[in-house]
């Protein structure tokens with residue numbers, strides 16, 4: 424069978440969701456029109472591991488409009504929107520994803536989409552690229568990578584000289600990380616926390632681990648809703664930025680004692696660990712919006728808990744031996760994609776316009792690219808910004824001839 428989804432009868436609802444997303448993705452829709460006319464991906468087989476959301480559906484339909492055949496697996500066991508998955512099957516996409524996969528299902532679905540012998544692969548987090556390097560011998564034109572951690576993993580592969588095909592680091596486009604990681608995660612993380620808990624943010628002490636692009640977005644939005652925000656960082660540069668932005672900065676060992684809501688956004692492992700759980704206040708809420716389910720040591724939390732109860736969807740209560748209750752959201756997986764719907768369509772418009780144009784670029788330059796990690800070409804980044812501005816009805820100030828000439832000279836001084 425060419426698909427495996429939860430329930431095909433959800434397709435009608437999924438179609439409406441996709442339409443709603445597309446209404447808010449003007450840049451991608453413009454690219455779709457160009458793809459429909461020019462068919463730059465004609466005959467290309469693409470296998471993608473992306474969160475199966477209404478926004479990803481808008482991207483996949485765009486790739487299809489460009490002439491590609493697409494197979495899709497989910498990028499997280501909890502992030503698939505089952506109605507969207509069903510609608511995509513009706514669009515002729517080979518979807519292998521459902522909400523609530525176990526780890527075995529997750530990797531089986533990756534295996535399924537690789538059976539179509541793709542020429543291009545698209546990944547979010549690096550699991551597909553790693554799988555291919557360990558289990559697949561077919562030849563690829565290249566791939567793309569959506570997120571920070573995936574790019575970090577690929578750079579290690581490049582350094583170890585094991586990378587087998589060129590990969591475009593979509594994450595590193597200005598029009599990706601500055602908006603998706605910062606503004607998108609800032610909003611969708613709060614969305615996930617609220618859907619899971621319905622707590623009041625105002626007045627709470629929130630601890631954000633990591634002050635990178637994701638962490639700063641979350642810290643700023645939490646502050647905007649009235650939380651008192653503490654930042655935990657390992658980098659002196661980022662810690663300094665956080666202090667100058669007006670946040671308290673301290674190690675997790677201290678923050679653990681005073682925080683009421685904890686959010687991790689580091690891409691690292693065991694950022695909140697056993698010794699921290701033991702110091703926490705009764706009622707502390709833990710969420711992860713960084714990478715996988717390793718930022719919070721969920722296994723360790725289970726080991727020291729004497730009782731675990733599900734309070735409501737995506738909210739689990741762990742009672743420790745010391746009698747304190749700790750609340751873990753979405754099993755420590757990405758709270759914004761598991762408990763909510765991921766980033767709003769408006770930001771995914773930018774990320775996925777970069778994805779679509781990067782796939783086209785890989786095909787057009789297939790004879791020139793080497794097995795390396797490439798940044799998105801600046802031209803694509805600027806095109807995406809222009810398309811987005813146009814979609815938002817915003818005009819630029821044009822430079823005068825005099826100004827263009829002035830910027831090219833070095834003789835005029837004070």
Ligand code: NAD
Nearest residue numbers: 570571572633635636637656657658689690691712713714
């Ligand atoms: P980044 O590299 O800009 O920031 C990560 C920060 O975490 C760095 O400043 C680093 O110094 C800090 N850090 C590392 N270890 C730490 C520790 N033990 N304690 C405290 N701070 C620590 O990366 P980013 O773009 O902000 O992405 C962060 C993570 O979020 C990545 O895993 C990325 O893939 C993921 N991400 C998730 C979403 C989402 O939708 N939830 C969106 C984009 C990115």
Ligand code: SAH
Nearest residue numbers: 474476478498499547548570714715765766
């Ligand atoms: N497999 C990893 C992936 C990290 S997810 C994991 O599950 O931990 C982080 C990425 O999710 C971001 O880079 C962002 O671009 C993407 N994302 C966020 N909201 C999304 C949405 N609505 N649809 C599709 N992808 C989304």
